[in-house]
Amino acid sequence: MKIPVTIILTFLFAMNANAQNILVRDHKGIVINNDTLEYAPEFTQKPPYTEIDCKLYAQNNTSATINLLVKKAELSTDTNADHAICFEQHCYTPDVYVAPVTVSLTPMDADSSFKGQYRYIKENHTPGKYLVSYTFFNNDNPADSAIVYVLYNTGNITSAVNNMALQNNIRIYPNPATDIVNITATDKLNATLTITNNMGAVVHRQLLTDTHQATIPTAFWATGMYYYTIAAGSKSTSGRIVIK
Numbered sequence: 001m002k003i004p005v006t007i008i009l010t011f012l013f014a015m016n017a018n019a020q021n022i023l024v025r026d027h028k029g030i031v032i033n034n035d036t037l038e039y040a041p042e043f044t045q046k047p048p049y050t051e052i053d054c055k056l057y058a059q060n061n062t063s064a065t066i067n068l069l070v071k072k073a074e075l076s077t078d079t080n081a082d083h084a085i086c087f088e089q090h091c092y093t094p095d096v097y098v099a100p101v102t103v104s105l106t107p108m109d110a111d112s113s114f115k116g117q118y119r120y121i122k123e124n125h126t127p128g129k130y131l132v133s134y135t136f137f138n139n140d141n142p143a144d145s146a147i148v149y150v151l152y153n154t155g156n157i158t159s160a161v162n163n164m165a166l167q168n169n170i171r172i173y174p175n176p177a178t179d180i181v182n183i184t185a186t187d188k189l190n191a192t193l194t195i196t197n198n199m200g201a202v203v204h205r206q207l208l209t210d211t212h213q214a215t216i217p218t219a220f221w222a223t224g225m226y227y228y229t230i231a232a233g234s235k236s237t238s239g240r241i242v243i244k
Contacts, residue, residue, distance in 0.1 A: 020033055020061055020146065021060075021061050021062045021066075021138070021144050021146075022058055022059070022060065022061060022066075022068070022136050022137070022138070022144065022145060022146040023058070023059040023061045023146065024056055024057070024058050024059075024134075024136060024146045024148050025056070025057045025058075025059060025110070026056065026057075027055055027057075028168070029057075030171055030173075031173075031175075032056075032148055033146045033147070033148065033175065033176075034146075034147060034148070034149075034175055034176065034240055034241075034242050035148060035149070035172070035175060035239045035240060036131075036148075036149040036150070036151060036238060036239035036240050037054070037148065037149070037150050037151070037167065037239070038129075038150075038151040038153055038167055038237065038238075039052050039053070039054050039118075039150060039151070039152055039153065040052060040152075040153040040154075041154070048121050049119050049120065049121060050119070050120055050121070050122050050125075050154070051117060051118065051119045052117075052118040052119075052152050052153075052154070053115055053116070053117055053118075054115065054116035054117075054118070054134075054150050054152075055114070055115050056114050056115075056116070056134065056148060057110050057111065057112055057114070058070070058105075058110065058111045058114065058136040058146070059105075059108065059109070059110040059111075060105035060106065060107060060108060060109050060110070061108065062107060063107050064107065065104060065105065065106050065107065066104075066105050066138045066139075066140065066144070067102040067103070067104055067105075067138065067139040067140055068102060068103045068104075068105050068111055068136060068137075068138065068139070069098065069099055069102050069103075069136070069137055069138075069139045070085065070087050070098075070099050070114055070134060070135065070136050070137075071097055071098040071099070071134075071135050071137070072085050072097055072098075072116070072132055072133070072134055072135075073097070073132065073133045073135070074130075074132050075131040075132060075133060075149075076128075076129075076130040076131045076132070078120075078125075078126075078128075078130045080120055080121070080124050080125045080126065081118060081119065081120035081125060081130070081152075081154070082094045082117075082118075082119045082120070083116070083117070083118050083119075083132060083152075084096070084116075084117045084119075085099060085114070085115070085116055085117070085134070086113065086114065086115040086116075086117065087099040087101070087103070087113055087114050087115075088101045088102075088103050088111075088113050089113055091115075091117065102139050114134075114136075116132070116134060116150060118130070118132075118152040118154075120154065125154060127154050127155040128153075128154060128155060129151045129152070129153050129154075129155065130151070130152045130154065131149060131150070131151055131152075132149070132150050132152065133147055133148065133149050133150070134147070134148050134150065135147045149239075149240065167237040169185050169186050169187050169189075170183065170184070170185050170189075170230060170237060171183070171184045171185075172228070172239065172241065175240075175241055175242060176241075176242035176243065176244045177218055177241060177242070177243055177244070178218070178219070178243070178244060179217070179218060179219040180215050180216065180217055180218060180219075181215070181216045181218055181241055182213065182214070182215050182216075183208070183213060183214045183215075183216070183230075184212060184213045185211075185212050185213070186212075187212075188210050188211060188212055189208040189209075189210075189211055189212070189214075189230075189232065190208065190209055190210060190232060191207075191208045191230050191231055191232035192205070192206070192207055192208070192230070192231050192232075193205065193206045193207075193208055193214070193216075193228065193229075193230050194228065194229045194230075194231075195216070195226050195227065195228045195229075195241070196226065196227050197222075197224070197225075197226055197227075198224055198225050198226070198227075203221065203226065204216055208230070218243055221243050222243070223243050223244055224242075224243060225240055225241075225242055226240065226241045226242075226243060227239070227240055227241075228240075228241055
């Protein structure tokens with residue numbers, strides 16, 4: 001049986017359109033494109049500053065070499081903190097929003113030089129959660145990009161560390177999703193999952209009782225951005241899910 005060339009080309013084009021050309025991974029190697037991560041200070045600090053570091057890895061998921069760049073956006077205002085990025089062996093001043101140098105990545109290669117730095121003096125700082133985004137993109141085609149959101153939690157360190165422990169225990173995939181969203185956990189979950197749409201309306205609520213996994217059907221959800229919260233006692237973690 002012969003398949004018309006036009007059908008083959010259409011299929012290949014669709015596959016390419018749905019592919020994620022840049023994959024951003026966390027320290028566990030999990031793809032976190034479009035996700036929201038939370039970071040808190042380590043217990044050991046060097047006075048007078050308190051510093052929170054966010055380490056991310058960007059991978060070239062194409063068959064061609066790309067010139068990778070990264071930019072930051074501060075989505076919450078924190079006038080008493082310095083927010084900087086490190087990239088390609090350089091750490092830049094807080095007024096640099098786009099890294100001035102590129103990293104050349106061959107097919108399937110990953111950059112390990114990126115780090116977000118959030119630094120403040122505790123006595124002069126208002127504790128809270130401050131949201132930023134990091135966008136990794138191909139300098140030759142800026143539309144070819146991947147974004148990750150990061151909450152820098154400068155509040156109660158013990159609470160923040162507990163939240164991070166819950167976050168690190170959970171994996172949510174695929175994201176973006178179409179028909180289903182899976183939630184898996186290294187340790188058993190006893191928590192409440194709540195998902196809201198872009199208008200704040202609850203579209204799904206589920207008790208996760210003594211389980212390592214859950215599957216949420218999303219085939220009939222409208223395309224767009226959704227927000228999840230998983231609350232377990234005094235611990236909670238949240239993020240975004242894209243339905244396409």
